[in-house]
Amino acid sequence: MEYSAPRGTQDITPDESGIWQYLEATVRETMARCGYGEIRTPIFEHTEVFERGVGTTTDIVEKEMYTFRDRGDRSITLRPEGTAPVIRAYVEHRMAARPQPAKMYYIGPMFRYERPQAGRFRQFHQFGMEVVGVPGPAADAEVIATPLEVFRALGIRDVVVNLNSIGCPVCRGAYREALRQVYQPVLAELCPSCQGRYDRNPLRLLDCKSEQCRASVPEPPPIFGYLCPECASHFAELRLLLDGLGIEYVINSRLVRGLDYYTRTTFEYNVGGIGSQDAIGGGGRYDGLVEQFGGQSVPGVGVACGMERCVLAMKAEADDSRFARGITVYLVSLGDAARAKAFELAFDLRAHGISADFDMIGRGLKAQMRYADKLSARYVAIIGDDELERGAVALKDMASGSQQDVPIAQLATQLLNNR
Numbered sequence: 001m002e003y004s005a006p007r008g009t010q011d012i013t014p015d016e017s018g019i020w021q022y023l024e025a026t027v028r029e030t031m032a033r034c035g036y037g038e039i040r041t042p043i044f045e046h047t048e049v050f051e052r053g054v055g056t057t058t059d060i061v062e063k064e065m066y067t068f069r070d071r072g073d074r075s076i077t078l079r080p081e082g083t084a085p086v087i088r089a090y091v092e093h094r095m096a097a098r099p100q101p102a103k104m105y106y107i108g109p110m111f112r113y114e115r116p117q118a119g120r121f122r123q124f125h126q127f128g129m130e131v132v133g134v135p136g137p138a139a140d141a142e143v144i145a146t147p148l149e150v151f152r153a154l155g156i157r158d159v160v161v162n163l164n165s166i167g168c169p170v171c172r173g174a175y176r177e178a179l180r181q182v183y184q185p186v187l188a189e190l191c192p193s194c195q196g197r198y199d200r201n202p203l204r205l206l207d208c209k210s211e212q213c214r215a216s217v218p219e220p221p222p223i224f225g226y227l228c229p230e231c232a233s234h235f236a237e238l239r240l241l242l243d244g245l246g247i248e249y250v251i252n253s254r255l256v257r258g259l260d261y262y263t264r265t266t267f268e269y270n271v272g273g274i275g276s277q278d279a280i281g282g283g284g285r286y287d288g289l290v291e292q293f294g295g296q297s298v299p300g301v302g303v304a305c306g307m308e309r310c311v312l313a314m315k316a317e318a319d320d321s322r323f324a325r326g327i328t329v330y331l332v333s334l335g336d337a338a339r340a341k342a343f344e345l346a347f348d349l350r351a352h353g354i355s356a357d358f359d360m361i362g363r364g365l366k367a368q369m370r371y372a373d374k375l376s377a378r379y380v381a382i383i384g385d386d387e388l389e390r391g392a393v394a395l396k397d398m399a400s401g402s403q404q405d406v407p408i409a410q411l412a413t414q415l416l417n418n419r
């Protein structure tokens, strides 16, 4: 019997994890530089957190959650996204009583029961950030701009920002009505999901991906004519801030995002070269969400980015050898006495902060050299009976091929100097 990882999941093996570590380190470094602290919430939550926080009319809650009863008969859900847990934690830990804004980021796995395809998994990873406590558009601009810094540092180019406003509870009602009027004559031709959305959440009609709906639906009026003065000026100020940073964006009035909690700003990043799933992240403002969780009325805005898609884009745009693991020195030993010396020497070098490895299997010279090459060792130190007698190693620079004798007592110092 041979087992495989469940459908929609993948192992990240040591050959692959270098690129992931590079990505995670870049996220952490960027977030720290921008004043964000990491928050780690549980992998699972009470199901109500997502029903309440994400919304019961969303695809996520309707059909994509991993929900089960635990042994205490509680309904538990593996987190399908990061914002609802962070806001649950914000309220639970009374963060509103601390200096605002609360600026938090997270990195970790999320779970959605979806049809797996290129760049889409059932266990996938996101990094995201949330700013809670800022009503004005400076927070929106910061959460839009910061992942762009991450993408740039990763070498992911040609990221297009799509931007929209979906208004607030004050002005959205009129727009919902306008949408219903546009869709009413073609209601019978809409896909089954959209027939349900027509009553419950007509905004979602705008981003239906089905061919059927794309073909039969007339172009809806953009929301901008319906925004209240506050929403309109929020959007205008956000655009000025993005312009000031030199960030280019495309106004996309169909961009409503699939989550119920958004108010005003919504945005998405698209990148070419990673196939049909070209959205690499997105987010928006959620001014009513803290209240939904029983907190005071505190505004918030956030973003989440798909890390599998970042990895795809990193591989598409750059030579991925720069993410490979490498060691500084591999100790090639010939004979039992030399092997014992290599073992001690490896630990001595490691104690000096030098990455070092040695032959554990007792292979011949050629096989050890091949293995050192596979490890991308910068140097090979050869120890045979001769070298043991002289108390030295033959140190070979793998890039240049040059070789010199180095006394064992000076090996660590020399390798540190060569760095």
Ligand SMILES: [Zn+2]
Pocket: 167, 168, 169, 170, 171, 172, 227, 228, 229, 230, 231, 232
């Ligand atoms: Zn409004």
Ligand SMILES: [Zn+2]
Pocket: 190, 191, 192, 193, 194, 208, 209, 210, 213
């Ligand atoms: Zn549809």
